[in-house]
Amino acid sequence: MIFILDTCTINNLLQIDLIDNDEDYELEYDYLDKINQVFKIKLSQKNYDELKNTFSKNFSDGNKIKFIRNYMSKNIPSYLNIVDNVDFDSSLNFIKKVCPKYKDEDNGELHSTAYALYLNRYESSLAFQTYFITDDDEAIQDFQDIFRSNFLGEVFTTIDLLLILSIYEIISYKNVMDFAHNLKKQYIQNYTNVLNEIQTLQKKNLPTKEIAFLSKLHEDIHHLDFDKVQKNMEKSEYISIKRKQTSIDIFLKNLLNEDLKKVTILDKKIEEIKSKYWTTDKI
Amino acid sequence: MNYETLGLKENPFRLTPPLDPKEIVWAGMSEVKSKLEKRIELGIRTRPSRIILNWGSYGSGKTHASLYFSKTDRLQELTTKLDAKPSKSIKITLPRSSSDIVQEFLRSFLGQYSLEEIYSDFQKLKDEVGEEQLVLMITNFSNDTVIGEVFKTLINTEDDKYFNILKNYIYGDSTKSTLNSLELPYGLKNDEQVANFIATIINCVTYEKQHYSSFIIWLDEFEDIDTIKKILADRFTTFLRQFIDKTPNNLMLFLNFTQKAFMDREDLSISLGEALSSRAKLKIDFENPTTDEAIAYVKELSNIYLIEDKELPFEDDALIKYVVEHMGNLTTRKINETFSIILEMALIEEKEKIDQTFIDSIQDEIIAWEE
Numbered sequence: 332m333i334f335i336l337d338t339c340t341i342n343n344l345l346q347i348d349l350i351d352n353d354e355d356y357e358l359e360y361d362y363l364d365k366i367n368q369v370f371k372i373k374l375s376q377k378n379y380d381e382l383k384n385t386f387s388k389n390f391s392d393g394n395k396i397k398f399i400r401n402y403m404s405k406n407i408p409s410y411l412n413i414v415d416n417v418d419f420d421s422s423l424n425f426i427k428k429v430c431p432k433y434k435d436e437d438n439g440e441l442h443s444t445a446y447a448l449y450l451n452r453y454e455s456s457l458a459f460q461t462y463f464i465t466d467d468d469e470a471i472q473d474f475q476d477i478f479r480s481n482f483l484g485e486v487f488t489t490i491d492l493l494l495i496l497s498i499y500e501i502i503s504y505k506n507v508m509d510f511a512h513n514l515k516k517q518y519i520q521n522y523t524n525v526l527n528e529i530q531t532l533q534k535k536n537l538p539t540k541e542i543a544f545l546s547k548l549h550e551d552i553h554h555l556d557f558d559k560v561q562k563n564m565e566k567s568e569y570i571s572i573k574r575k576q577t578s579i580d581i582f583l584k585n586l587l588n589e590d591l592k593k594v595t596i597l598d599k600k601i602e603e604i605k606s607k608y609w610t611t612d613k614i
Numbered sequence: 615m616n617y618e619t620l621g622l623k624e625n626p627f628r629l630t631p632p633l634d635p636k637e638i639v640w641a642g643m644s645e646v647k648s649k650l651e652k653r654i655e656l657g658i659r660t661r662p663s664r665i666i667l668n669w670g671s672y673g674s675g676k677t678h679a680s681l682y683f684s685k686t687d688r689l690q691e692l693t694t695k696l697d698a699k700p701s702k703s704i705k706i707t708l709p710r711s712s713s714d715i716v717q718e719f720l721r722s723f724l725g726q727y728s729l730e731e732i733y734s735d736f737q738k739l740k741d742e743v744g745e746e747q748l749v750l751m752i753t754n755f756s757n758d759t760v761i762g763e764v765f766k767t768l769i770n771t772e773d774d775k776y777f778n779i780l781k782n783y784i785y786g787d788s789t790k791s792t793l794n795s796l797e798l799p800y801g802l803k804n805d806e807q808v809a810n811f812i813a814t815i816i817n818c819v820t821y822e823k824q825h826y827s828s829f830i831i832w833l834d835e836f837e838d839i840d841t842i843k844k845i846l847a848d849r850f851t852t853f854l855r856q857f858i859d860k861t862p863n864n865l866m867l868f869l870n871f872t873q874k875a876f877m878d879r880e881d882l883s884i885s886l887g888e889a890l891s892s893r894a895k896l897k898i899d900f901e902n903p904t905t906d907e908a909i910a911y912v913k914e915l916s917n918i919y920l921i922e923d924k925e926l927p928f929e930d931d932a933l934i935k936y937v938v939e940h941m942g943n944l945t946t947r948k949i950n951e952t953f954s955i956i957l958e959m960a961l962i963e964e965k966e967k968i969d970q971t972f973i974d975s976i977q978d979e980i981i982a983w984e985e
Contacts, residue, residue, distance in 0.1 A: 526672075
């Protein structure tokens with residue numbers, strides 16, 4: 332089996348696995364290494380370039396960034412292979428023709444799909460043996476058909492990949508579910524930060540109206556009503572609160588830039604696994 | 615602000631606990647109160663330790679419940695009603711900021727149940743059961759020779775200076791001179807030792823329900839277990855599991871958990887770990903009040919603070935209903951905030967009676983107002 336990993340998958344596999352031993356970091360399971368021992372990991376050049384620009388996105392801790400950077404320098408280049416550019420471009424152009432949405436767009440997901448096609452048509456990789464792993468739901472919708480129609484394989488999520496590892500008994504089912512839970516925690520980090528900030532502020536000696544305003548804000552965020560949240564950010568109470576605690580504005584703006592749909596999708600995947608995936612533990 | 619013009623001793627809808635915690639009151643929410651008291655009474659009457667999940671939205675009264683049962687005379691009323699020995703109840707907020715989360719928990723525990731109080735309780739226990747029996751209990755429950763020695767030293771300490779050395783040791787001073795003074799080989803650093811230490815206290819003071827009939831810990835803001843570093847969260851849940859295993863009798867641990875979007879009870883099970891979540895099967899829902907329950911809450915709370923011979927400042931029940939129906943989703947916190955604003959505005963406008971006309975005139979000031 333060949334697994335072509337999207338940028339987001341590599342980032343998730345590394346970031347969720349990172350443990351902090353008093354500022355000394357390590358990977359608890361090193362999933363990439365485990366996958367690579369049994370299967371083949373491949374990466375498109377485009378994804379490799381994206382990875383270099385995005386790996387530190389969720390970190391502010393310099394030591395964490397340093398650790399991940401070192402790990403990646405040591406391991407990721409081995410997933411790259413030399414491709415014939417002319418042949419690769421042919422694959423890429425075919426995908427663009429089939430998916431007009433990508434006519435003028437150029438991203439890692441597109442290149443990963445093109446790479447899968449290239450491997451099958453030009454480097455004789457076997458049918459149904461190439462899997463594209465991504466947590467980008469839009470990409471899954473866009474490219475699933477190409478994988479199936481061209482007998483390449485499938486488009487899976489990172490959780491699916493880990494479930495495959497558990498079938499091969501490389502990791503446990505519990506491990507997979509813990510990963511899913513921790514991934515969800517990461518996805519909702521900004522959401523959690525804002526709510527915590529509001530709760531901290533409400534313990535301070537603020538005027539009643541500002542305390543009531545924070546409760547309203549908390550409720551709107553809890554219900555994911557971000558239109559209301561944005562309207563509330565224009566109110567005088569918010570401006571006054573922001574002056575007293577600037578961090579709330581930073582967290583709120585981060586949250587509003589977040590795409591929380593991925594959390595709902597992840598929740599659905601978790602439910603699907605619980606109801607439809609069978610392990611011998613369920614006997 | 616002087617609330618007397620509204621016929622009230624003070625603002626009934628406090629947003630923070632009173633300075634004198636004994637003045638914390640309970641209004642409305644009778645179903646939740648009844649469920650909590652049933653659980654507490656069960657803990658007073660029976661032996662097995664229990665973990666109970668208090669589950670509700672933000673502002674639904676979980677922290678208030680912890681303070682009410684820990685700080686007021688209500689717990690004493692319950693034990694008296696059951697003709698049982700008193701119960702001890704403390705509230706601890708989940709440690710969040712320290713890198714040594716278990717030590718922080720220990721300090722919080724001692725912040726609520728001081729070493730002086732523990733010493734006093736152990737002296738009373740010594741009088742009640744005799745020193746020999748107490749030493750046997752300590753040896754049995756401590757499960758650790760060093761912890762055992764700490765307690766045996768504590769019960770025989772009469773010297774203030776020596777007591778302070780012991781206190782320093784428990785609070786983390788394990789310098790050579792402290793250890794030498796106490797003739798102990800090492801300090802109270804290890805998580806399991808802390809679990810043994812706290813378990814020894816609780817097991818001794820609740821032994822056969824002779825001194826305390828039960829020991830209640832309210833662990834507040836427990837949902838934050840998901841926001842702390844995984845390594846610390848794992849460490850804390852392991853410590854909790856050890857502590858609970860070592861305190862099989864007379865302990866009630868209430869975990870206050872605020873529901874968040876995306877995180878449900880299954881996620882809590884993962885955070886708690888299998889061992890703890892299998893023990894935390896009991897749940898009390900702090901449900902949001904209905905309109906009628908909210909009206910009852912407002913009236914009950916206002917009546918507690920009503921000056922004698924005065925009438926409530928609200929024109930009638932219909933007025934309270936009018937406000938409550940325009941608040942959207944109800945929580946006790948939101949009710950308190952809304953009615954605080956209304957009372958403040960009434961004082962500013964020098965109103966003695968609050969009617970619908972007044973409410974309509976200040977709608978823009980009422981943050982929670984919804985059409």
